[in-house]
Amino acid sequence: xxxxxxxxxxxxxxxxxxxxxxxxxxxxxxxxxxxxxxxxxxxxxxxxxxxxxxxxxxxxxxxxxxxxxxxxxxxxxxxxxxxxxxxxxxxxxxxxxxxxxxxxxxxxxxxxxxxxxxxxxxxxxxxxxxxxxxxxxxxxxxxxxxxxxxxxxxxxxxxxxxxxxxxxxxxxxxxxxxxxxxxxxxxxxxxxxxxxxxxxxxxxxxxxxxxxxxxxxxxxxxxxxxxxxxxxxxxxxxxxxxxxxxxxxxxxxxxxxxxxxxxxxxxxxxxxxxxxxxxxxxxxxxxxxxxxxxxxxxxxxxxxxxxxxxxxxxxxxxxxxxxxxxxxxxxxxxxxxxxxxxxxxxxxxxxxxxxxxxxxxxxxxxxxxxxxxxxxxxxxxxxxxxxxxxxxxxxxxxxxxxxxxxxxxxxxxxxxxxxxxxxxxxxxxxxxxxxxxxxxxxxxxxxxxxxxxxxxxxxxxxxxxxxxxxxxxxxxxxxxxxx
Amino acid sequence: xxxxxxxxxxxxxxxxxxxxxxxxxxxxxxxxxxxxxxxxxxxxxxxxxxxxxxxxxxxxxxxxxxxxxxxxxxxxxxxxxxxxxxxxxxxxxxxxxxxx
Numbered sequence: 222x223x224x225x226x227x228x229x230x231x232x233x234x235x236x237x238x239x240x241x242x243x244x245x246x247x248x249x250x251x252x253x254x255x256x257x258x259x260x261x262x263x264x265x266x267x268x269x270x271x272x273x274x275x276x277x278x279x280x281x282x283x284x285x286x287x288x289x290x291x292x293x294x295x296x297x298x299x300x301x302x303x304x305x306x307x308x309x310x311x312x313x314x315x316x317x318x319x320x321x322x323x324x325x326x327x328x329x330x331x332x333x334x335x336x337x338x339x340x341x342x343x344x345x346x347x348x349x350x351x352x353x354x355x356x357x358x359x360x361x362x363x364x365x366x367x368x369x370x371x372x373x374x375x376x377x378x379x380x381x382x383x384x385x386x387x388x389x390x391x392x393x394x395x396x397x398x399x400x401x402x403x404x405x406x407x408x409x410x411x412x413x414x415x416x417x418x419x420x421x422x423x424x425x426x427x428x429x430x431x432x433x434x435x436x437x438x439x440x441x442x443x444x445x446x447x448x449x450x451x452x453x454x455x456x457x458x459x460x461x462x463x464x465x466x467x468x469x470x471x472x473x474x475x476x477x478x479x480x481x482x483x484x485x486x487x488x489x490x491x492x493x494x495x496x497x498x499x500x501x502x503x504x505x506x507x508x509x510x511x512x513x514x515x516x517x518x519x520x521x522x523x524x525x526x527x528x529x530x531x532x533x534x535x536x537x538x539x540x541x542x543x544x545x546x547x548x549x550x551x552x553x554x555x556x557x558x559x560x561x562x563x564x565x566x567x568x569x570x571x572x573x574x575x576x577x578x579x580x581x582x583x584x585x586x587x588x589x590x591x592x593x594x595x596x597x598x599x600x601x602x603x604x605x606x607x608x609x610x611x612x613x614x615x616x617x618x619x620x621x622x623x624x625x626x627x628x629x630x631x632x633x634x635x636x637x638x639x640x641x642x643x644x645x646x647x648x649x650x651x652x653x654x655x656x657x658x659x660x661x662x663x664x665x666x667x668x669x670x671x672x673x674x675x676x677x678x679x680x681x682x683x684x685x686x687x688x689x690x691x692x693x694x695x696x697x698x699x700x701x702x703x704x
Numbered sequence: 705x706x707x708x709x710x711x712x713x714x715x716x717x718x719x720x721x722x723x724x725x726x727x728x729x730x731x732x733x734x735x736x737x738x739x740x741x742x743x744x745x746x747x748x749x750x751x752x753x754x755x756x757x758x759x760x761x762x763x764x765x766x767x768x769x770x771x772x773x774x775x776x777x778x779x780x781x782x783x784x785x786x787x788x789x790x791x792x793x794x795x796x797x798x799x800x801x802x803x804x
Contacts, residue, residue: 526745562720578716637738
């Protein structure tokens, strides 16, 4: 089946003339039509536009042209602006919004020849770990429809895991590509903060947000990152650094690579099957000749409280722009301030309101030093932990999540329990470093376990090299859910 | 840290959010729980630690002050709930008594 190809396999077949972009796109649209009623991974499917783009890709190839992603069908998380295509951030407050421009990362995909299949479901404004906070209904995990796909990029993760797209863009503020990749048994990479332009990414927490990629193997992640990485004058936080050849980094060799295992990540309360899978993966790296070293990241436990001050504080400022004036529905009350309050009170969902309240409180007079400034100082300690660790090791291996995918509704009523599912992904976000999640096992119920591979800032090549080498000798990334 | 109803109402006013009575009660409890968990940070002595606002060594970016292509006005207004004469239109900012 065409939908069982990886992105890089599909590229080879397109280049060899064995398949056309229209056939490949139609196969994915057929799969989306068949599975969407059960999964709800998409908020918008742009079928007609996708087939037009695919036909254009085939014409270009027939004319002897090629480009890195020519004719490759992809899914885009619905927090990324796409000109003329609904972009809701999973929120009722942006219902009907048609962006007047396309963001840089998505435009780079288009310029490379990619075909957009549609926009994927997300927790509202990317705030959540399950997609249950979407204003448009939950996405279901392809491995067990009663379970969450993770979040916030749960739609993108489910779409790639269920073979509805060859790859996808997501965004990661505290784990939002790595955690759903782990829950859905697929691969994702959060690049270092500053690696990818965020122009056109609707902001949640500006010092943390980063666009990431989903794929079914390290090779696919490398192909996608190569296209979207790089400096953009429209985003002053995108660094003007050369973009390495990520595919060339995939040597298959990790002999002598120094891999750190932080002692703080094997915590009480972790699901035993997760710990077993991670330890087996570490043994696998050792068998490949890697140099395994125990390390310490002593401030790991503070990642969660630091994140839940900094991210809501930044969100409370960023989300001030949603007031019913320039976009989105307005709940008019006859005077401006009551209109703002009604528009925002009715337009935002429960989790977004909770975080705006928390952030507003943390920034309010008399509490700034105790909460926001304190959190920024502890953020420094967390970053220093990683700086020290990467003096001794090249890559860090850790579980992506303490458990496999939980049931829909299981944590919906308890914010703190929900936040704990990101406990292992938050520190890397706060430090701004590179992090991937790849499948490395299953639990008793057959649910996927994800392994996190962390690298120093801008060292995506080493993260991808380690992931690729592991995938040359293991088959976890090739397992597909039975749908 | 115990967050009471009055504090929730005050924050909601600052954040311009209409909340129902049920939401006020819910957030009072949940914000208290979250801030209790955050209180864990007080265990750390950070007296000599500089804050991290950004992980990047960012500098100001300058460019010549020249007009660049920008969104056409119609496109910028296209998503507005209400517009008139090429501008966003909103409800009265001042009420009849002249108070905001």
